[in-house]
Amino acid sequence: MNIMNLLTALPGAVAQGLIWGIMAIGVYITYRLLDLADLTVDGTMCTGGAVCIMLMLKGYPVWMALTVAFLVGMLAGFVTGFLHTFMGIPAILAGILSQLGLYSINLRIMDNKANQAINVDKYHLLVSLRYIKNVPVYQNTILIVAVIIVVLIAVLYWFFGTEIGSAIRATGSNPNMSRAQGINTDVTKILGLMISNGIVAFASGLYAQYQGFADINAGRGAIVIGLAAVIISQVLFGKIQSNFAFKLAFVSFGGVIYYLVLQVVLWLGLNANDLKLVSAAIVAVFLAIPHLNAKRKGGAGNA
Amino acid sequence: MLKLNSIYKTFNAGTVNEKAVLNGLDLHLEHGDFVTVIGGNGAGKSTMLNAIAGTWFVDKGSIVIDGKDVTRLAEHKRAAFLGRVFQDPMTGTAASMQIEENLALAARRGQPRGLRAGITAKERQEYRESLKILELGLEDRLTTKVGLLSGGQRQALTLLMATLKKPKILLLDEHTAALDPKTAAKVLEATERIVQKDNLTTVMITHNMKDAIAHGNRLIMMHEGRIIYDVKGEEKKGLHVKDLLAKFEEASGGEFANDRMMLN
Numbered sequence: 001m002n003i004m005n006l007l008t009a010l011p012g013a014v015a016q017g018l019i020w021g022i023m024a025i026g027v028y029i030t031y032r033l034l035d036l037a038d039l040t041v042d043g044t045m046c047t048g049g050a051v052c053i054m055l056m057l058k059g060y061p062v063w064m065a066l067t068v069a070f071l072v073g074m075l076a077g078f079v080t081g082f083l084h085t086f087m088g089i090p091a092i093l094a095g096i097l098s099q100l101g102l103y104s105i106n107l108r109i110m111d112n113k114a115n116q117a118i119n120v121d122k123y124h125l126l127v128s129l130r131y132i133k134n135v136p137v138y139q140n141t142i143l144i145v146a147v148i149i150v151v152l153i154a155v156l157y158w159f160f161g162t163e164i165g166s167a168i169r170a171t172g173s174n175p176n177m178s179r180a181q182g183i184n185t186d187v188t189k190i191l192g193l194m195i196s197n198g199i200v201a202f203a204s205g206l207y208a209q210y211q212g213f214a215d216i217n218a219g220r221g222a223i224v225i226g227l228a229a230v231i232i233s234q235v236l237f238g239k240i241q242s243n244f245a246f247k248l249a250f251v252s253f254g255g256v257i258y259y260l261v262l263q264v265v266l267w268l269g270l271n272a273n274d275l276k277l278v279s280a281a282i283v284a285v286f287l288a289i290p291h292l293n294a295k296r297k298g299g300a301g302n303a
Numbered sequence: 304m305l306k307l308n309s310i311y312k313t314f315n316a317g318t319v320n321e322k323a324v325l326n327g328l329d330l331h332l333e334h335g336d337f338v339t340v341i342g343g344n345g346a347g348k349s350t351m352l353n354a355i356a357g358t359w360f361v362d363k364g365s366i367v368i369d370g371k372d373v374t375r376l377a378e379h380k381r382a383a384f385l386g387r388v389f390q391d392p393m394t395g396t397a398a399s400m401q402i403e404e405n406l407a408l409a410a411r412r413g414q415p416r417g418l419r420a421g422i423t424a425k426e427r428q429e430y431r432e433s434l435k436i437l438e439l440g441l442e443d444r445l446t447t448k449v450g451l452l453s454g455g456q457r458q459a460l461t462l463l464m465a466t467l468k469k470p471k472i473l474l475l476d477e478h479t480a481a482l483d484p485k486t487a488a489k490v491l492e493a494t495e496r497i498v499q500k501d502n503l504t505t506v507m508i509t510h511n512m513k514d515a516i517a518h519g520n521r522l523i524m525m526h527e528g529r530i531i532y533d534v535k536g537e538e539k540k541g542l543h544v545k546d547l548l549a550k551f552e553e554a555s556g557g558e559f560a561n562d563r564m565m566l567n
Contacts, residue, residue, distance in 0.1 A: 162419060164418060166400075173398060174397045177394060180378075
């Protein structure tokens with residue numbers, strides 16, 4: 001229990017937390033704006049990395065690899081959206097189906113291997129766990145990811161203020177009213193799912209670079225980490241009056257805090273194999289709090 | 304302006320819960336008609352409005368709005384012609400969005416939505432003006448989240464949203480029923496002002512017989528999915544609640560009007 005061990009691990013935790021913060025922004029779009037729990041992300045959180053690493057190994061530049069990862073993520077979101085709206089499958093089940101299908105697709109993308117490594121010394125990576133310390137500032141992973149988050153939030157802030165973006169928000173808020181106002185709620189749901197999964201796959205592309213490999217299990221439980229970040233941001237910053245841009249920023253902070261806490265409990269001696277159980281338990285508690293509060297106050301208990 | 308040609312709708316067909324709600328309903332409305340609709344529970348009043356709105360498709364018959372056959376047109380496409388206010392104040396607005404955002408959504412009904420701004424500065428000015436007709440002071444609260452408004456305020460806002468882009472037909476489904484009497488009267492006054500101003504073709508369901516007589520130029524009574532009484536002009540103006548009750552008893556074969564109708 002050397003405090004120095006913890007301190008040296010913290011910058012890495014911040015970098016990982018920020019990358020997962022991007023992923024959590026994707027989850028926020030479906031979970032909060034569209035009021036859908038989308039489990040596709042457990043698949044796309046692997047797909048993005050697989051696409052990104054394989055393209056880079058084939059010699060494509062990093063920006064192209066990340067763009068294609070984003071587009072493939074959108075495609076996965078489209079499939080889930082299509083299953084949900086036009087095929088009438090409940091959103092959760094549609095997400096699970098996509099996620100399961102993606103497992104095979106991810107293996108195919110990775111040449112039927114469970115793991116594909118990329119050498120940071122041979123390829124020009126945008127982010128890496130090697131770029132945390134002892135690198136020029138402009139190469140520092142934490143800075144680069146932070147800049148990406150700022151740009152992403154600016155784009156999303158603009159987009160959700162446009163006519164089509166407002167229509168997506170209205171769909172999540174009140175689908176009946178949206179249809180009465182002439183909004184095709186099938187289309188807006190699909191669009192929301194596409195944007196969300198595109199962002200998640202992009203985050204996955206960054207995460208695979210950061211770790212130095214794409215892994216078939218990279219997305220397992222991703223939805224829980226994403227939700228944890230969203231919920232942490234709500235609990236810690238929910239009371240602050242803030243506009244949409246700040247809400248998104250707080251969600252990415254949620255990712256950072258999640259990873260910092262994780263680092264601390266690992267340092268305190270928690271077995272790394274128990275992490276997922278602990279994460280699931282914490283998220284379950286926070287998801288249950290609104291319901292239990294409503295019950296205590298004698299409400300319908302369905303909040 | 305609106306033609307319902309012998310429309311039929313049966314719910315849960317082929318099951319023990321089968322219920323024929325609309326049975327060859329015919330209704331023709333002229334431009335500028337303001338028709339009030341009364342009838343007992345299960346008479347098919349709301350079902351008729353949902354049929355017009357396209358919540359689902361009718362089993363038989365056709366629906367024509369301003370010369371255009373919309374029988375097989377999806378709900379969100381039909382919305383271009385229709386303004387709707389529902390009974391539940393929660394259903395007509397997006398609670399997590401601001402008053403001005405809700406109005407901006409309504410202002411774009413029937414138009415393709417693209418990457419233009421969801422709301423412009425010019426619109427904000429216009430909305431400030433148009434909210435004044437409600438006489439609720441909402442013009443000074445443009446950025447308030449709709450979820451913070453009272454039921455009456457939300458219902459009045461929904462009414463304004465339904466008429467912001469002048470609809471070919473305004474559909475009001477007991478839109479004052481969930482409000483306290485004083486608020487209900489206010490919303491009804493606002494309804495009258497807006498319908499008059501734009502000379503809107505309007506269908507208003509109500510369970511309040513006095514309101515049904517006092518408003519509009521035409522009154523229809525429904526029973527078992529059909530229109531059983533249709534009166535307009537001077538004859539309608541001369542009606543009394545007891546006339547309607549008598550009519551209702553006659554039509555339903557002695558079965559008495561339900562409690563809710565009696566209370567008003």
